[in-house]
Amino acid sequence: MRRALWLEWFKLRKRLATWGVYITFLTLTIFLFGVSFYGARHRGPYWGFPNAWGDILTEGAPIASIFGAVLVALTVSSEFEWRTSRQSIIDGLSKEKWLLGKLLLIPLICVALYGTQVALGATLGCLDTHSPHELFFYPMSTYMTAGFGVLLGMYWYSAVALLISISVRSAGPAIGLTVIYQVFDNIVARTLRGFRLDDVAAWLPFQVHNSLLEFKQYWPHSSPTLDYHWMTWGLLLTGVLWAAAFVVAAGWIYLRRDL
């Protein structure tokens, strides 16, 4: 397991495209938090600790999730384009270990991107923690659950990227389909809601992903008018099940197709 993780990390960090994606992500995150921080300083509301935690944990999460998925799609599909996936098997890595490496790569990418975002937001939060304005302080468990939920959401989207990459085996189409997938899911959800099937729409994979990235989902009692009908644990469980379904589907396809 350690060897599989080392291999993935080695290949990831040595690739220039990885750093290109990361720098773009970093720039967007700096811009996003910078705007929030600047706006708070000049117009309010107060954006420092403790009440900035909600924003720090979830404001940039959709960006982190998309970039994580793009990075997974880029990394996995390239292995098929270069046929290095096949060569790894010829060199003695079993198909299961190859897949395990990719499944370990996903949390690595998620933690790296989300960690960057949280660290950046927290740094800005530290700069402005003495405001006389209102304070929103939730229990620590709420923040912890939100952080876990966002990471789960990111893992979910990256699992979709893994499934698409293993299926199409080409970097360009894999990244394109990964990004387009959310549009497709949103259209289906909107259509279902048009037929007053809101409860069904909320179960769609990308709708679950969106819910996982929303801070208010982790403090359901605070808002009786939530758009979604999830209770926190139900949401997390559904997220885990969807992520597991995509991972199983990716594994099923990979193990059965010729390389």
Next chain:
Amino acid sequence: MSVLEVRGLTKRYGEKVAVEELSFTIQQGQIFGFLGPNGSGKTTTIGMIFGVIRPTSGSIFLFGGSSREALARGRLSGTLEQPNVYPYLTGWENLQIAAAIKGLDKKLIEPALAAVGMIEAGGREARTYSLGMRQRLALAAAMLGDPEFLVLDEPTNGLDPEGMREIRELLAHLAGSGRTIFISTHLLDEVEKICTHVAILRGGRLQCTGAVTEFTGPKVAFRLRAENMCQLLDAVMQYEFAGNVRRVDDTVRLELTGEGPAALSRYLACRGIYLSELCGDRQTLEDAFLALTSREVPAGMPEEA
């Protein structure tokens, strides 16, 4: 001891049959040439040997077990189709990955690079390599850990004549150390020079298999030329030790049994026929290959497997 045993191997892609009922065995120490025209199923067969292509039916035994076991234990290694390398990594880093997968020490990388003449280029990104350099790198990766059985798909593809010679010498050296090598190539003279055994594939079916000497044949055929070719042909037809006599271009071709060319020359001189040319006409592997792949089976060829 059999290193590879293939039994009734078949691969179908929908209606298309890529490989059909393929059966052959490779013994330890053999250098086995796998020949066939483009699209004959060579790469598909090698893919199945490596376990990266699932056979429709049939079985493959490597060292008596599965290819998965042989790969995991480092007994089998090789290349398939074009060299598969990470273009953004250096040659050295590519080998570092191969070594990590095989659970080998990094110390082995430098000797492997040296063996294929890539020490200087090892620090450059693989994207800057020519096809020949990538071939060498892939070969170096395959040789890491000294596998007992090397399976190489077109290892000299993209190499210049000098590079081909180097790879041929390297393979001969490896074979000399008792290693078993399975090599797929279009270069028949290469196979004739380094292989001990050969199998010829056509349209996914095995046409024949055997020792290279069975295909090339002993030097018993001769080509003759004289001033009067009709007289020469008549005389040779009556010669009791001549067989399979025929006109080939502007010569008479025959096979001698029992007596040598000196006796033949004497026989003809006694009849007033003086030869202007007498040369050995040995069948090459290329002749055998072309004959088999164009459905002409010359006399004396091994039987279809």
